[in-house]
Amino acid sequence: MLYGAGCAFLLGCGLIAAQEKNAPMDAHAAISARFEDLTWQAIVPELGKDSPQISVVHVDPQTHATQLFIKTPKAMHIPMHWHSANETHTMILGSAVFEHGGKQEKLGPGGFNYIPAQMAHQAWTSEGSVVFITVDGAWDVNWTANPPGKSDLGLAAPEF
Numbered sequence: 001m002l003y004g005a006g007c008a009f010l011l012g013c014g015l016i017a018a019q020e021k022n023a024p025m026d027a028h029a030a031i032s033a034r035f036e037d038l039t040w041q042a043i044v045p046e047l048g049k050d051s052p053q054i055s056v057v058h059v060d061p062q063t064h065a066t067q068l069f070i071k072t073p074k075a076m077h078i079p080m081h082w083h084s085a086n087e088t089h090t091m092i093l094g095s096a097v098f099e100h101g102g103k104q105e106k107l108g109p110g111g112f113n114y115i116p117a118q119m120a121h122q123a124w125t126s127e128g129s130v131v132f133i134t135v136d137g138a139w140d141v142n143w144t145a146n147p148p149g150k151s152d153l154g155l156a157a158p159e160f
Contacts, residue, residue: 031057031058033057033058035069038055038057038069039055040053040054040055040071041053041054041055043070043148044147044148044149046149046150047148047149047150047153049073050073050074050153051073052070052071052072052073052076052078052125052148053070053071053072053073054068054069054070055068055069055070056068056139057069059138063136063137064137064138065085065134065135065136065137066133066134066135066137066138066139067132067133067134067135068132068133068135068139069092069130069131069132069133070130070131070133071093071128071129071130071131072094072125072126072127072128072129073127073128074127074153074154075124075125075126075127075153075154075155075156076124076125076148076152076153076154076155077122077123077124077148077152077155077157078122078123078124078125078148078152079122079143079144079145079146079147079148079152080120080121080122080143080144080145081120081121081122081141081142081143081144082117082118082119082120082121082142082144083115083117083118083135083139083140083141083142084117084118084137084138084140084142085117085135085136085137085138085139085140086114086115086116086117086135086136086137087114087115087117087133087134087135087136087139088112088113088114088115088133088134088135089107089112089113089115089131089132089133090110090111090112090131090132090133090134091107091108091109091110091111091112091129091130091131092109092130092131092132093109093128093129093130094108094109094125094126094127094128094129094130095107095108095109095111095125095126095129096123096124096125096126096129096131097123097124097157098113098115098121098122098123099121099122099123099157100115100119100120100121100122101119104157104158106157117136117137120144124155124156124157
């Protein structure tokens with residue numbers, strides 16, 4: 001995964017530790033995760049308390065298919081990027097505007113989208129948003145330019 005500048009890994013570093021704390025790695029075990037018990041980690045540590053937070057709740061040990069939550073304490077722009085596997089987003093709290101292929105779509109709680117593997121996209125999240133993400137394989141982030149930074153905090157989606 002690529003997070004902030006200089007931190008690159010694919011389902012490594014602390015994410016596996018966070019996932020293990022949240023749920024077993026046995027592909028044949030049922031799991032449950034209470035939102036209030038999730039373990040959260042900063043995605044962009046350089047942003048301190050304003051960093052988006054991630055909680056990986058399950059990684060399939062064979063396929064590496066991943067389910068995770070991301071929450072944003074502040075409104076934020078997530079710059080253009082793509083993933084190696086198909087990705088879905090389901091908004092839990094707040095809202096997000098997703099842009100891909102020149103189209104924008106605003107999703108609120110319960111809103112869902114599907115983004116095919118390698119499709120470049122960007123997003124703008126509201127303050128306090130929470131999104132549930134599923135990925136058909138290992139979750140990675142491949143930035144087309146720079147990863148999110150301080151200049152992305154507080155940015156609202158362009159009007160459409």
